[in-house]
Amino acid sequence: MTCCLENGLTQRETAKKLNRSSSTISREIKQNSTEVRNCRYLGHRTQMHSDERKKISRQKIRLSDPKVRKYVKEKLKAGFSPEQITGKIGKDLPGCKTNHESIYLFVYQDCPELTQFWIWGRHKPRKRVVKIPNRVMIDKSPQYINDRKN
Numbered sequence: 001m002t003c004c005l006e007n008g009l010t011q012r013e014t015a016k017k018l019n020r021s022s023s024t025i026s027r028e029i030k031q032n033s034t035e036v037r038n039c040r041y042l043g044h045r046t047q048m049h050s051d052e053r054k055k056i057s058r059q060k061i062r063l064s065d066p067k068v069r070k071y072v073k074e075k076l077k078a079g080f081s082p083e084q085i086t087g088k089i090g091k092d093l094p095g096c097k098t099n100h101e102s103i104y105l106f107v108y109q110d111c112p113e114l115t116q117f118w119i120w121g122r123h124k125p126r127k128r129v130v131k132i133p134n135r136v137m138i139d140k141s142p143q144y145i146n147d148r149k150n
Helices: 002-006 011-018 022-032 043-057 066-077 082-092 100-109 112-117 143-147
Strands: none
Touching: 011 022, 022 043, 066 082, 066 100, 066 112, 082 100, 100 112
């Protein structure tokens, strides 16, 4: 689209060339235009901003309820584990619930300073590695396995 605009094509001509509605082209230019360096529309910059907006739009807010956030912070500071908090929250705050994975993500992403209250000392999420005992790599397997039919 940038080359169409730089070559002097109108928005309608650009829309026709790209097989889009002229209102789509107009919205795109309006949303992503800048007046930096006498250039109204830069395709690469537009793509970068679009990627950033897409990433932000898919981020889920962990523990969005302020009451639940406050409760979780208090319990973590008191030495409770996320699993214990999950079990108690329904009794202490009727109608509110969460799960331990959400609490872990909340702490890791939003409040990493709360990891100091964990008594088991795990401050960073661990990568889960599944090891299969007595495994044989595919390239080391016997030939008769490759020859058999399902």
